[in-house]
Amino acid sequence: MSTTYDEALANYEPVFGLETHVELGTVSKMFCGCGTTFGAPPNTQVCPVCLGLPGSLPVANAMAIESTIRIGLALHCTIARWCRFARKNYFYPDMPKNFQISQYDEPLCVEGYLDVEVGDSVVRVGIERVHLEEDTGKSLHVGGSTGRIHGATHSLVDYNRAGIPLVEIVTKPVPGTGALAPEVARAYVTELRETLRALGVSDVRMEEGSLRCDVNLSLNRVGATEWGTRSETKNVNSLRSVERAVRSEIERQSEVLSAGGRVVQETRHFHEDTGVTTSGRSKEMAEDYRYFPEPDLVPIAPAADWVESLRDALPELPFERRRRLREEWGISALDMQAALNAGAVAAIESTVAAGASPRDAYKWWMGELARQANERGVEVSTLPVTPSDVARISVLVNDGKLTDKLARQVLDGVLACEGSPDDVVAARGLEVVSDDAALGAAVDAAIGADPDAAQKVRDGKVAAAGALVGAVMKATGGKADAARVRELVLERLNTDA
Amino acid sequence: MPSITRAEAAHLARLSRLALTDDELDQLAGQLDVIINAVARVSEVADADVPPTSHSVPLTNVFRPDEVRPCLTPDEALAGAPAAEEQRFRVPRILDEE
Numbered sequence: 199m200s201t202t203y204d205e206a207l208a209n210y211e212p213v214f215g216l217e218t219h220v221e222l223g224t225v226s227k228m229f230c231g232c233g234t235t236f237g238a239p240p241n242t243q244v245c246p247v248c249l250g251l252p253g254s255l256p257v258a259n260a261m262a263i264e265s266t267i268r269i270g271l272a273l274h275c276t277i278a279r280w281c282r283f284a285r286k287n288y289f290y291p292d293m294p295k296n297f298q299i300s301q302y303d304e305p306l307c308v309e310g311y312l313d314v315e316v317g318d319s320v321v322r323v324g325i326e327r328v329h330l331e332e333d334t335g336k337s338l339h340v341g342g343s344t345g346r347i348h349g350a351t352h353s354l355v356d357y358n359r360a361g362i363p364l365v366e367i368v369t370k371p372v373p374g375t376g377a378l379a380p381e382v383a384r385a386y387v388t389e390l391r392e393t394l395r396a397l398g399v400s401d402v403r404m405e406e407g408s409l410r411c412d413v414n415l416s417l418n419r420v421g422a423t424e425w426g427t428r429s430e431t432k433n434v435n436s437l438r439s440v441e442r443a444v445r446s447e448i449e450r451q452s453e454v455l456s457a458g459g460r461v462v463q464e465t466r467h468f469h470e471d472t473g474v475t476t477s478g479r480s481k482e483m484a485e486d487y488r489y490f491p492e493p494d495l496v497p498i499a500p501a502a503d504w505v506e507s508l509r510d511a512l513p514e515l516p517f518e519r520r521r522r523l524r525e526e527w528g529i530s531a532l533d534m535q536a537a538l539n540a541g542a543v544a545a546i547e548s549t550v551a552a553g554a555s556p557r558d559a560y561k562w563w564m565g566e567l568a569r570q571a572n573e574r575g576v577e578v579s580t581l582p583v584t585p586s587d588v589a590r591i592s593v594l595v596n597d598g599k600l601t602d603k604l605a606r607q608v609l610d611g612v613l614a615c616e617g618s619p620d621d622v623v624a625a626r627g628l629e630v631v632s633d634d635a636a637l638g639a640a641v642d643a644a645i646g647a648d649p650d651a652a653q654k655v656r657d658g659k660v661a662a663a664g665a666l667v668g669a670v671m672k673a674t675g676g677k678a679d680a681a682r683v684r685e686l687v688l689e690r691l692n693t694d695a
Numbered sequence: 696m697p698s699i700t701r702a703e704a705a706h707l708a709r710l711s712r713l714a715l716t717d718d719e720l721d722q723l724a725g726q727l728d729v730i731i732n733a734v735a736r737v738s739e740v741a742d743a744d745v746p747p748t749s750h751s752v753p754l755t756n757v758f759r760p761d762e763v764r765p766c767l768t769p770d771e772a773l774a775g776a777p778a779a780e781e782q783r784f785r786v787p788r789i790l791d792e793e
């Protein structure tokens with residue numbers, strides 16, 4: 199913890215809020231039939247509607263409405279019985295219509311919450327609203343040194359993304375988390391992502407921009423009743439960045455306030471490389487968007503029985519699932535959180551389903567595989583090993599065909615794409631020497647080579663057997679079962695232990 | 696009674712990215728005032744039993760199934776663009792509003 203951070207928290211209480219944008223995984227856009235494939239060549243998924251050509255009219259995508267309601271239900275929201283889309287007017291080339299179809303004072307879902315586990319406590323994050331809108335096009339700024347607006351000579355716009363259904367999930371301000379604010383913010387986005395994934399409404403890939411966060415943060419002087427001015431940090435696009443952006447804003451605002459300055463209400467940009475935010479344009483006031491009910495779309499009035507049938511069909515939510523799995527696996531809340539943060543819960547579950555014990559599955563994914571993923575700087579679930587590979591290795595260990603050390607070598611082979619665990623065992627000759635005759639000969643040789651150690655064991659100093667076991671392990675290239683070797687050594691030297 | 700000032704007209708012009716002279720602002724402020732006053736008369740005749748309405752047809756829930764339909768080719772899409780580059784719409788530098 200840096201001094202700046204500690205000082206900030208001694209004087210101020212951070213209050214954060216998150217606005218998360220999620221691109222829905224529909225096959226067609228929000229108001230037209232254009233496709234939504236990520237990474238398609240520029241302007242190949244566009245039509246008169248999403249290009250805002252005169253005379254074109256939008257029609258809402260039924261699946262997008264349904265997905266938004268399901269998100270609202272999973273977040274314990276009330277679903278509006280009647281609501282409208284609204285026009286958000288602004289002039290910027292990323293929206294060719296010069297307005298974005300969004301929702302304003304009549305969102306589809308309001309007043310919910312999401313429970314977030316941090317350490318051994320649960321923080322209930324209030325959800326203010328969940329609304330549906332359309333995504334914007336993507337601009338490429340040309341001529342600037344870093345591809346940013348600053349210094350650019352002109353911009354090139356691709357409208358493939360314009361009109362993809364986008365759900366905005368807005369939390370209420372979250373006070374009272376103190377020094378844990380960065381961690382709670384990250385845990386919220388993690389839990390939200392897991393929830394959206396369980397619902398199957400989005401691929402929630404932060405690196406591809408299908409899940410994006412804006413972080414609002416203000417500081418209140420400790421003991422004050424009035425809330426401070428908030429800043430809004432845009433496009434914070436990884437879980438780690440959410441945590442860093444909250445922390446960085448706590449430090450920055452506290453420095454401004456402590457120097458007698460005033461926090462300005464503004465939009466800020468987060469820089470992944472340095473972890474700090476810089477000032478962007480000052481925020482346009484809501485009235486500048488001149489919202490009004492969208493005249494080209496009729497109101498939405500979800501039938502109560504339809505909403506109830508969607509509620510009944512919700513999948514098991516991550517919070518409940520983790521509670522069930524914790525009981526099934528017999529692990530602590532903290533161990534489960536570690537697995538969640540490592541993105542390994544599904545992998546462990548599948549490994550158990552493929553025949554491994556929960557204990558072994560957890561040990562492999564959160565031990566050796568987590569280490570390997572960390573070394574490669576990737577998420578554990580993206581390693582080139584399947585849950586059935588891991589289950590197979592753990593079965594081979596339990597059957598005595600592999601020692602732990604050999605098992606790690608087999609895993610290395612699988613990760614190097616040498617084939618299945620059985621292929622690697624065969625190709626690298628890694629099977630345990632379990633033939634007692636062969637082991638016996640190696641034990642005899644070790645005893646013969648180290649009579650001192652042998653005598654000590656005969657005299658009752660059982661610890662001396664370690665040297666003999668080590669010699670046998672060395673002689674067999676580590677392919678013997680150490681426990682069995684030890685038994686054979688003690689048997690031959692006539693001791694009971 | 697609304698009375699649109701020149702400052703309000705200038706603010707609207709800025710939001711609409713229109714460069715207007717002071718004379719034009721004065722002229723438009725007056726015209727906007729007339730338009731708004733005309734529209735405001737609707738509320739004089741609407742009684743409390745007439746609910747506000749945003750749509751002329753009493754319809755709700757007009758949706759389309761989530762199906763992909765043919766779209767334009769990039770050439771068709773860019774045909775009306777004042778400038779194109781790398782199969783994208785080329786637009787002037789966006790001013791950073793700092």
Ligand SMILES: [Zn+2]
Pocket residue numbers: 227230231232243244245246247248249361766
């Ligand atoms: Zn389209």
